[in-house]
Amino acid sequence: MEKVRFVNSGTEAVMSAVRVARGYTGRNILVKFDGCYHGHADHLLVNAGSGVALIQNASSAGVPAEFVKYTVTLPYNNLPALEEFFLQHGKEVAAVIIEPVACNMGVVLPGNGFLEGIREITNRYGALLIFDEVITGFRLAKGGAQEYFNIVPDLTTIGKIAGGGFPAAAFGGKAEIMNRLAPAGDIYQAGTLSGNPVAMAAGIATHHILSREGFYDELEEKSNWFISGLRTILSGKDVELNSIGSMYTIFFTSGKVQNFTDAKQSNLNRFGSYFRYMLKNGIYLSPSQFEGNFLSIAHTQEQLEKTLDKTEQFFKKV
Secondary structure, three states, rough: OOEEEEEOHHHHHHHHHHHHHHHHHHHOOEEEOOOOOOOOOOHEEEEEHHHHOOOOOEEEOOOOOHHHHEEEEEEEOHHHHHHHHHHHHHHEEEEEOOOOOOOOOOOOOOOOOHHHHHHHHHHHHHEEEEEEEEEEEOOOOOOHHHHHHHOOOOOEEEEEHHHOOOOEEEEEEEEHHOOOOOOOOOOOOOOOOOOOOOHHHHHHHHHHHHHHOOHHHHHHHHHHHHHHHHHHHHOOOOOEEEEOOEEEEEEOHHHHHHHHHOOOOOOOHHHHHHHHHHHHHHOOOOOOOOOOOOOOOOOOHHHHHHHHHHHHHHHOOO
């Protein structure tokens, strides 16, 4: 990001980035992907994941159809569908927004060439590419998913990690685009508490921790050990384990999970039984099949061993 602006939440960051994209390109259409969640702004609540994953159409009551008429949602990991849409409407598309690794339908990895294909298509048609790194930012790598996959988007959104968990977020990108923001340009954005000193101090402190020598090596080693243990336990158990870096989801389905349709084949009753069993044993996992689990540098070996042990005990019972 050549220029960055701080805001108060991931929702606000994405809302602002979309406005910038529309103002910069002079176009209206926003393309997103089924099961990707980009905050609770009205025009983004279409086939969204996370807590609204099971609500159809506009993903919340109170969102008029007119508010989402310029939001187009396509299947994740389906590059031909995106190509076909751009063939018909490419010159009307302001931006494509994507979680570079989907985390709000559970963790779903981009297929080979998917992100690269989106970058090529948006470049060809003059649309912007927005990486929503509210979850992947600073988690997959210090430079987020764009460093991990070596793909540079036009705009990026970062969530609460920007403030070390305090109310803060950020959006930014190429200087040419960001210079259109007021007061330098004609695209308005403001917030009374944006960039407040407490959140910024916490964010700086977090950045120092992330910059510690060996931080990501330690996180990767810990994650690889834990995920390897999970794969051994889950082998032959009629579930699908998706993981990348320190992020993972156990899908209670026997098929590959490559998009939101696949994720929704999961047996929610089985997931619920697993969640409640783990909670009863003092382990609090993400409470939805459609959310990811994330390892932290703060997790101890004892805690991770207990999680593996209780997971193994659960699957011996079912």
